[in-house]
Amino acid sequence: MSRLGLYAALLGIALVANDPVAAAPDTAPVEAAPATEAALGERMNANTVTVVTGTPGGTYFRVGAELAFVLDDGDKLRILPMLGKGAGENAYDIRFLKGVDLGFVRTDTLDQLRQDKRLSNIERQIQYIAKLFDDELHIIAPNSIRTVSDLAGKRVSFDVKGSGTDYSGRAMFRELGVTVEGINVDQPTALEMLRNGEIQAVVSVAAKPVAFIAGFDPGERFHFVTAPYPDTMNEAYVPATLTRTDYPKFVGEQAVETVAVGTVLGVYNSPKGSARYEKLVRFVDAFFGQFDKFLAPQRHPKWREVNFAASVKGWRRFRPAQEWLDRHKEQEAAAQPDLDRFFQSQPERPAGKEEIYQAYLKWRQAR
Numbered sequence: 001m002s003r004l005g006l007y008a009a010l011l012g013i014a015l016v017a018n019d020p021v022a023a024a025p026d027t028a029p030v031e032a033a034p035a036t037e038a039a040l041g042e043r044m045n046a047n048t049v050t051v052v053t054g055t056p057g058g059t060y061f062r063v064g065a066e067l068a069f070v071l072d073d074g075d076k077l078r079i080l081p082m083l084g085k086g087a088g089e090n091a092y093d094i095r096f097l098k099g100v101d102l103g104f105v106r107t108d109t110l111d112q113l114r115q116d117k118r119l120s121n122i123e124r125q126i127q128y129i130a131k132l133f134d135d136e137l138h139i140i141a142p143n144s145i146r147t148v149s150d151l152a153g154k155r156v157s158f159d160v161k162g163s164g165t166d167y168s169g170r171a172m173f174r175e176l177g178v179t180v181e182g183i184n185v186d187q188p189t190a191l192e193m194l195r196n197g198e199i200q201a202v203v204s205v206a207a208k209p210v211a212f213i214a215g216f217d218p219g220e221r222f223h224f225v226t227a228p229y230p231d232t233m234n235e236a237y238v239p240a241t242l243t244r245t246d247y248p249k250f251v252g253e254q255a256v257e258t259v260a261v262g263t264v265l266g267v268y269n270s271p272k273g274s275a276r277y278e279k280l281v282r283f284v285d286a287f288f289g290q291f292d293k294f295l296a297p298q299r300h301p302k303w304r305e306v307n308f309a310a311s312v313k314g315w316r317r318f319r320p321a322q323e324w325l326d327r328h329k330e331q332e333a334a335a336q337p338d339l340d341r342f343f344q345s346q347p348e349r350p351a352g353k354e355e356i357y358q359a360y361l362k363w364r365q366a367r
Helices: 003-017 037-047 059-071 087-096 109-114 164-175 187-195 275-289 291-295 301-305 319-344 353-366
Strands: 048-052 078-082 102-106 126-142 155-157 181-183 201-206 222-224 237-242 256-268
Touching: 037 048, 037 275, 048 087, 048 275, 059 078, 059 102, 059 275, 059 291, 059 301, 087 102, 087 109, 087 126, 087 164, 087 256, 102 126, 109 126, 109 164, 126 164, 126 187, 126 237, 126 275, 126 301, 126 319, 155 187, 164 201, 164 256, 187 201, 275 291, 275 319, 291 301
Parallel strands: 048 078, 048 102, 155 181, 155 201
Antiparallel strands: 102 256, 126 201, 126 222, 126 256, 237 256
């Protein structure tokens, strides 16, 4: 690891070490157990945050489960993941379902909602906590289909109606200038139709590696279709690649060019002071403050793409999230002189994050 890499890794740890709330042991008095059934129900509702995810086997479903595993804090905070259709329908769930607090949506979701003339002031209703990771366009087709333009006029599946693939996938094809005969069926059914020659391609817009794709054996018949990024494409989309590391059954030495769309953690903009707002404040504190836990080897690799400082054009950040980031910018500035002095005192040697952290704590204690 380079010295710059060590500095960047330690800076994130130092923010927690310098945060008196995060660094101090939990000395808050233990709350008494609810005395009545009504009180028990009130506490459970006050401390449970729901997040609508995606379909089983998808990346949203897995990362939603990891939110629940990592951030569970007994009676203080519980994350309850819910199955969803994907980003497209999740936005409506966040906006209208009283039992949904958070959901995985995409950078192009507001454009989708603006097309619905029944909705107004959507930017005020749905906001974001953080930009998470990118969802890549996957196109599985027979080997005779070499590029996305070869699919013009052919029958292509875009997952179920209302899914993220249904909206983002179709939008990407429009941006790529390819008109197809789109249908909507669930992904296992679509793969079977592809095998039987009933459709010419299966599309999935999801964060790699996608479980149902990784588990599909293309044999000698199928492959990933390239979809090179054009300069004229909407700025909501970015260039991406699918590699052998992601999909050893599909990709050889040469990566497959494709495009991607960003995923954001969307939130309903509850009024400040409401019970819902207050529990979302606790969620933000836990999610941002404990984010290092999502980088553990057993967690989904897409967590490593998250950059809390990244803004999303056309979106408003949820006020508690912005306030958390503003507070920690000040801590970062305060921590920097200490980090400079620490690195000046250290010999040049490779080290892991845990070793750096322990050395930094010892150095602070010795001063």
